[in-house]
Amino acid sequence: MQDYHSFLSEILISEDVLKSRIRELGEEISRDYNGKEILAICILRGGVMFLTDLIRYIKPLVAIDFMGVSSYGVGSRSSDGQVRITLDLTTSIAGKHVLIVEDIIDSGNTLASVIEMLRTRNPASLEVCTLLNKYSRREVPVDIKYCGFDIPDKFVFGYGLDMDEYYRNLPFIGVVDLEKYEDKV
Ligand code: IMP
Numbered sequence: 001m002q003d004y005h006s007f008l009s010e011i012l013i014s015e016d017v018l019k020s021r022i023r024e025l026g027e028e029i030s031r032d033y034n035g036k037e038i039l040a041i042c043i044l045r046g047g048v049m050f051l052t053d054l055i056r057y058i059k060p061l062v063a064i065d066f067m068g069v070s071s072y073g074v075g076s077r078s079s080d081g082q083v084r085i086t087l088d089l090t091t092s093i094a095g096k097h098v099l100i101v102e103d104i105i106d107s108g109n110t111l112a113s114v115i116e117m118l119r120t121r122n123p124a125s126l127e128v129c130t131l132l133n134k135y136s137r138r139e140v141p142v143d144i145k146y147c148g149f150d151i152p153d154k155f156v157f158g159y160g161l162d163m164d165e166y167y168r169n170l171p172f173i174g175v176v177d178l179e180k181y182e183d184k185v
Pocket residue numbers: 046071076077078103104105106107108109110111154155156157161162
């Protein structure tokens with residue numbers, strides 16, 4: 001049973017607000033890439049909902065691919081900026097206009113290593129589109145071209161983001177009351 005109500009402290013971003021902001025982002029991306037073809041790369045698994053909604057609003061030709069990464073860090077923190085590829089892209093990105101689509105940027109470690117890795121594969125351009133930005137937690141600078149929402153330093157879930165792999169299917173972004181969550185599990 002999905003009984004998230006016991007640890008949901010607030011709905012930070014509602015379904016309606018998500019939808020209209022994602023539409024705006026899609027329109028902005030469409031203007032910027034007018035006449036070009038986009039390869040949208042989704043970082044699994046958190047970015048999946050965002051990717052599928054975002055591309056509905058993208059007008060230029062867009063192809064998608066997926067990349068799985070896992071940080072060497074323990075728990076909810078990625079530690080030293082090293083990530084391991086758990087699932088690699090199936091397409092070559094050489095000469096392509098690559099747009100990385102992420103759920104959330106926290107310390108920046110995950111994305112910084114992904115960007116470094118992808119740069120070596122010679123894309124024509126490489127930009128980042130993140131739904132959420134926890135800017136106050138940044139340890140490594142990441143150049144973000146498109147950002148849905150700047151959010152405070154709170155643990156969030158829903159709309160692709162998980163709590164121990166569950167609740168990704170919720171249509172809103174909620175804040176977790178960690179004490180209540182820990183009492184429950
Ligand atoms: P970073 O390497 O610290 O930027 O971590 C980014 C990854 O940590 C994201 O792709 C998420 O998978 C995860 N993450 C960071 N903050 C949250 C959160 O508040 N809720 C769920 N996952 C999070």
